[in-house]
Amino acid sequence: GAGVSQSPSNKVTEKGKDVELRCDPISGHTALYWYRQRLGQGLEFLIYFQGNSAPDKSGLPSDRFSAERTGESVSTLTIQRTQQEDSAVYLCASSGGLAGTETQYFGPGTRLLVL
Amino acid sequence: GEDVEQSLFLSVREGDSSVINCTYTDSSSTYLYWYKQEPGAGLQLLTYIFSNMDMKQDQRLTVLLNKKDKHLSLRIADTQTGDSAIYFCAERNTGRRALTFGSGTRLQVQP
Numbered sequence: 761g762a763g764v765s766q767s768p769s770n771k772v773t774e775k776g777k778d779v780e781l782r783c784d785p786i787s788g789h790t791a792l793y794w795y796r797q798r799l800g801q802g803l804e805f806l807i808y809f810q811g812n813s814a815p816d817k818s819g820l821p822s823d824r825f826s827a828e829r830t831g832e833s834v835s836t837l838t839i840q841r842t843q844q845e846d847s848a849v850y851l852c853a854s855s856g857g858l859a860g861t862e863t864q865y866f867g868p869g870t871r872l873l874v875l
Numbered sequence: 876g877e878d879v880e881q882s883l884f885l886s887v888r889e890g891d892s893s894v895i896n897c898t899y900t901d902s903s904s905t906y907l908y909w910y911k912q913e914p915g916a917g918l919q920l921l922t923y924i925f926s927n928m929d930m931k932q933d934q935r936l937t938v939l940l941n942k943k944d945k946h947l948s949l950r951i952a953d954t955q956t957g958d959s960a961i962y963f964c965a966e967r968n969t970g971r972r973a974l975t976f977g978s979g980t981r982l983q984v985q986p
Contacts, residue, residue: 764917793973802879802963802976803918810972819973851917855972862906862967864974866918 762786764867766852772873773842781837781870785854792835793853793864794827803851809835810856842874881964881977888985893951895980897964900945904966907940908974909949912961921949921962951982959984 765784773779785792791810795803805819809829820826824842829835839846849871853864878900887893899907905926910918924931924938924947931938937950951958961981965974 791972795974795976800978802978803965803974805973805975808973816971816973853918862972863908863920863923865920866910868917 764852764854764865766850766867766870768870769868770871770873772875774875775844776841778838778840779842779872781839781850781872783835783837783852783854783867785833785835785852786865788832788856789854789865790832790856791854791862791864792829793855794835794837795851795853796821797849797851797869799848806837806850839872842872844874847872847874879964879966879975879977881962881980883978884981884983886983886985887954889954889956891954893949893954893958893982893984895949895951895962895964895982897947897949897977898945899947899964899966899975901966901968901975902945903968903970904945905969906967907938907947908965908967909936909938910963910965910976912963912979914960918963954982954984956984956986958982 767782794806807827808816824840827837849869851869853866855864908923909921935952939948961979963979964977
């Protein structure tokens with residue numbers, strides 16, 4: 761597609777349930793990032809994928825958070841046993857391509873509400 | 876670690892210039908970015924500047940970088956009501972691909 765897409769756009773879940781968030785990066789982009797944005801705050805880095813290299817997981821807040829990426833395409837962020845503090849907008853971005861630009865382009869985000 | 880600071884709120888009248896300021900602590904920052912976020916929407920890249928530049932102009936937008944003071948500003952000329960949004964400053968350094976963001980400045984444009 762023309763831009764980064766994410767699904768679902770909104771997700772309401774009960775505390776303790778697992779959720780999966782999906783990101784489709786811009787075609788040809790080799791790098792993919794997940795960020796979290798809590799209400800009224802800036803973005804916090806979660807995890808970064810670059811090609812077939814080991815992901816940079818340094819931003820994941822706990823072992824309840826994990827992410828996978830298949831090759832240079834779709835990524836899934838999984839949050840297990842969700843807590844109310846996980847409520848936030850989860851943003852995905854991608855960068856790179858033939859020109860090797862580092863500029864990150866963001867998707868519209870998934871708004872997660874944990875009740 | 877890296878830190879990026881922005882003022883929380885700016886209000887201007889339509890037609891005036893807006894100046895949004897940002898300070899950062901990482902002396903190895905290589906790229907600095909401005910993103911715009913409208914209500915309910917993702918982040919839209921407005922412009923970016925390399926750390927070896929001190930100014931970049933793009934239509935109504937002017938970015939000024941004072942590397943010595945680690946200060947970045949975004950000037951929007953002839954501000955319009957459609958410019959009302961939250962503006963995020965972000966930086967990236969050579970050792971890390973992820974961006975470090977400020978908390979955002981909410982720009983309110985009054986008609």
